Amino acid sequence: MNTREIISAAKYLASIKPAFLLSELCSSLPDDVPPHEVCRALAPHLGALDLTATKTGGDYEIRRKIKTAPYILSGQEKDRIDSFLAARRIPPSLERAVEQYITKKVQKPWDDPVILERLRRAIVAQKAEYWKAAAKKRSLAYTKGYTVLSYLAYHFPVYFMQTEYLMRTLASAGLLRQSMAIVDIGTGPGVVPLAIAGFYSHLDTATATLHTIERSEEHIEALLFLAASFCGDIPRVVIRPPVKADIRDLPDAALPDRIDLLVFSNVLNELDDFTTDQRADLVMKLAERLSPDGSILIVEPAEKENTIRLRSLSRALAGRGLTVHSPCAFLWGTRCDPSRCWSFKTQADIRPTRLMERLAACDEPFRYINIDIKYAYVILRRDTTVQHPYHIPPRSKYSRLSKLHLHLNRRINIIAAKMSQELGDKKTHVFKLCDGTAAKPVYGVLPAYHITPSNEVLIPARYGDIMELHNVLVRYNKAHDAYNLLINRNTRIHPAYQKEGDTEDY
Numbered sequence: 001m002n003t004r005e006i007i008s009a010a011k012y013l014a015s016i017k018p019a020f021l022l023s024e025l026c027s028s029l030p031d032d033v034p035p036h037e038v039c040r041a042l043a044p045h046l047g048a049l050d051l052t053a054t055k056t057g058g059d060y061e062i063r064r065k066i067k068t069a070p071y072i073l074s075g076q077e078k079d080r081i082d083s084f085l086a087a088r089r090i091p092p093s094l095e096r097a098v099e100q101y102i103t104k105k106v107q108k109p110w111d112d113p114v115i116l117e118r119l120r121r122a123i124v125a126q127k128a129e130y131w132k133a134a135a136k137k138r139s140l141a142y143t144k145g146y147t148v149l150s151y152l153a154y155h156f157p158v159y160f161m162q163t164e165y166l167m168r169t170l171a172s173a174g175l176l177r178q179s180m181a182i183v184d185i186g187t188g189p190g191v192v193p194l195a196i197a198g199f200y201s202h203l204d205t206a207t208a209t210l211h212t213i214e215r216s217e218e219h220i221e222a223l224l225f226l227a228a229s230f231c232g233d234i235p236r237v238v239i240r241p242p243v244k245a246d247i248r249d250l251p252d253a254a255l256p257d258r259i260d261l262l263v264f265s266n267v268l269n270e271l272d273d274f275t276t277d278q279r280a281d282l283v284m285k286l287a288e289r290l291s292p293d294g295s296i297l298i299v300e301p302a303e304k305e306n307t308i309r310l311r312s313l314s315r316a317l318a319g320r321g322l323t324v325h326s327p328c329a330f331l332w333g334t335r336c337d338p339s340r341c342w343s344f345k346t347q348a349d350i351r352p353t354r355l356m357e358r359l360a361a362c363d364e365p366f367r368y369i370n371i372d373i374k375y376a377y378v379i380l381r382r383d384t385t386v387q388h389p390y391h392i393p394p395r396s397k398y399s400r401l402s403k404l405h406l407h408l409n410r411r412i413n414i415i416a417a418k419m420s421q422e423l424g425d426k427k428t429h430v431f432k433l434c435d436g437t438a439a440k441p442v443y444g445v446l447p448a449y450h451i452t453p454s455n456e457v458l459i460p461a462r463y464g465d466i467m468e469l470h471n472v473l474v475r476y477n478k479a480h481d482a483y484n485l486l487i488n489r490n491t492r493i494h495p496a497y498q499k500e501g502d503t504e505d506y
């Protein structure tokens with residue numbers, strides 16, 4: 001008896017009735033397989049089959065999961081989240097918890113000059129290691145105490161706030177549910193679970209159970225301390241004890257049977273020995289437990305090489321059957337060429353923490369202040385939900401961006417998503433544009449003196465918004481091997497379609 005037969009028997013029973021017993025499933029199988037073996041074989045697939053299992057006496061009741069509606073934020077919840085984000089700082093209680101943790105670990109006050117100097121050295125060393133070219137072997141083991149303390153001092157605040165923005169993005173896209181099982185892979189000191197707990201503290205009724213995987217003992221120790229200090233008062237969020245494991249070889253029991261949100265935040269780029277295909281295989285393996293309406297969020301630092309690798313990974317995952325929900329839109333229904341796609345999102349700078357300020361009170365303050373939020377991300381789905389269910393109508397009079405070489409120095413019409421925030425300045429606005437076809441980068445260029453009421457909408461448009469641009473002049477930029485679409489006062493720009501629902505900018 002193989003697992004496939006067990007799965008198809010379970011699928012069949014679930015198609016004819018809303019609930020059945022495990023013993024019923026066993027007796028429908030041709031071979032005599034002990035129930036515990038059937039249970040073990042079936043458990044990892046329950047999420048993907050949209051089934052749940054509940055123990056009843058000596059048996060299990062297996063039930064079709066009732067499709068849950070999206071958790072829609074109320075006006076008050078939005079207000080609370082927005083005012084938290086507008087403050088641009090991590091919760092003061094968490095700041096204090098980080099300071100207390102440093103004090104506990106080093107057995108001296110966190111702001112003792114000797115400790116601050118050690119932290120500075122650790123931050124400089126960690127950055128040097130982190131930004132080594134991918135071709136060089138990095139050593140990011142996080143096995144020593146100071147590697148984690150420096151992570152908490154330098155990276156943690158920005159990644160915490162970044163995760164809060166991403167949760168807001170998921171909420172406004174309708175991808176949160178009333179009750180969620182969330183798995184964070186490579187959780188470090190718990191950036192993602194702590195940020196999610198912070199986010200849920202603004203919600204009225206939603207609940208979440210957070211599962212985390214991490215291989216570094218030091219990170220796990222930090223997570224446990226911070227979660228105990230910060231999350232104790234946050235109701236409806238449970239952070240399960242972290243699982244210490246290598247994500248390249250996760251035991252089955254490390255993951256819950258059903259995952260509603262699977263997060264990889266700044267972790268896949270650390271698998272230096274893995275090719276893009278191996279990373280895609282790893283994501284697909286873990287995604288086996290994703291519920292049919294579950295989401296995968298992959299986030300990486302916005303620097304060029306990491307971003308392009310993320311886009312290539314997301315292309316590989318689309319090739320394996322996942323749907324790219326956002327931020328990319330494939331407007332002509334084709335797959336893209338991500339080999340030069342450097343597209344990332346930015347948010348307002350955060351305020352430095354008290355610890356950062358103390359670290360920066362030295363001759364080279366810029367080395368210790370990390371406040372800008374820039375991230376490359378992709379949201380993937382097992383179903384076919386996309387953020388913008390919009391395709392350019394066939395035979396319409398718009399040029400594909402892959403065909404710009406045929407229109408050099410001519411005026412054309414295009415439809416494309418705005419895939420960057422401001423890359424220029426007040427004199428000349430520049431935005432990356434993409435319709436999912438171009439191999440070479442394409443930029444919309446709008447000089448300030450050509451701004452008119454008919455084209456100014458491009459400037460405030462959000463990351464990912466799909467715009468129609470009528471009458472743009474195509475220029476090739478040899479220095480960058482890219483195309484510029486010059487916008488002048490005769491260019492008309494407007495949104496290609498209006499999305500319904502929560503349309504706030506996050």
Ligand SMILES: C[S@@+](CC[C@H](N)C(=O)[O-])C[C@H]1O[C@@H](n2cnc3c(N)ncnc32)[C@H](O)[C@@H]1O
Binds near residue numbers: 159213219248266
């Ligand atoms: C840059 S940190 C990211 C932490 C957190 N997710 C965030 O966004 O801040 C990467 C984390 O992934 C963990 N990691 C890297 N490779 C791993 C592996 N093979 N198995 C388990 N954890 C791993 C590291 O120990 C580290 O904690």
